[in-house]
Amino acid sequence: MNNLLEQVWKEIDPQRLRKTLMDMIDIYSPSGKEEDIQLYLEERLTMEGVKLRRQEVEGERYNLVATMGPGEPSLYLVGHVDTVAAWDIDEYAAVEEWGVVRGLGSADMKGGCAAMVEAWLALATLPEAQRPSLGLLLAVGEEENGDGSMRFLQEHCPERVIIGEPTSMLPAFSHFGYMEISLVTQGRRIHSSLPELGHNAIESMLRVLLQLERSPLLDQTPSKLVYSIREMSSSRAGFVVPDRCEAMIDLHLSPDTDPAAVRRDLEALLVKSRRAIKGLELEFDFAFESGGYQLEPDKQLSTILEEVYPLLNLPLEFVPFRSHSDGNLFYQAGSKPFILGPGSLETAHTADEQTSLAEVEAAARVYAALALG
DSSP states (O other), X not given: OOHHHHXXXXXXXXXXXXXXXXXXXXXXXXXXXXXXXXXHHHHHHHHXXXXXXXXXXXXXXXXXXXXXXXXXXXXXXXEEOOBOOOXXXXXXXXXXXXXXXXXXXXXXXXXXXXXXXXXXXXXXXXXXXXXXXXEEEXXXXXXXXXXXXXHHHTXXXXXXXXXXXXXXXXXXXXXXXXXXXXXXXXXXXXXXXXXXXXXXXXXXXXHHHHHHHHSTTTOSOTTTEEEEEEEEEEOOOSSBOOSEEEEEEEEEEOTTOOHHHHHHHHHHHHHXXXXXXXXXXXXXXXXXEEOXXXXXXXXXXXXXXXXXXXXXXXXXXXXXXXXOOTHHHHHHHTOEEEEOOSSOTTTTTSTTOEEEHXXXXXXXXXXXXXXXX
């Protein structure tokens, strides 16, 4: 380890980091309602002497942006401060037990954001002449449409970004693509005791979903295409046969899979379903589509990781990031997004969401090393 990195690592304060993480989780910040957490982060960083800029996104919603070192940074640390909605508005807050922190956003991705803030504060203790050229983006809106990162990319497109999504600290140079498909079936409402005189929209939807599931298109290994029925709902007025059913499907596509080709095949399959299922009235829409990417492993970053991971007793394995993130937006804009953060996707968005203080501290040290590299 070089002397500069050793100096920065000594400035990483586990207690300060823990407080930042616990405070962030305790602030409810679902997409669209991020003002309270941005006010907290703004005050916390400003008190430490960090100069921040608000970047307006929409109304009272804004990103926080900071830079250090000479010139326009070619590397940014990027984190999103928003979460999905709480599964239980009384039970989303932070709880720590034996070094494990549970709570909404602990993995996705307030753990990553807290680590980036701590790395930034440690790097800021260096004399100005020794500080790396580095940016920090704390963005809103990732869990919905990525409008925070889209707003940032209107003004900046750094060569590289490190995004602190939960990867269990396994670095990802490749990223899955994502598609969102909405389906609507129409039926004929009739009293529930006379189903033979109506047309049940739920039954039609189930038949469509079964045809999709049995299709060779979706009969692939999980590493190529991940198919998930995310939502299904129907009209619920009275004791009747439902006349409308809606479903939302998620598809996660391996980095080398072309979303346009998958969409064309699915469109053909759904059109075929209209003919194959008696009385089917089906509407479908490809609500969102984003390709994945496969970056050539960055030799400089890889070398730093190979040097630092043994010091932190971390296993080093390069994996693809299987979910959707703002990384897709940065890649499309011409940046090279590298995904690395504490916590795991296995618990993200669930009532058991968690990360460990040890992983969050390790993330802060790795981010500082990459920035100095």
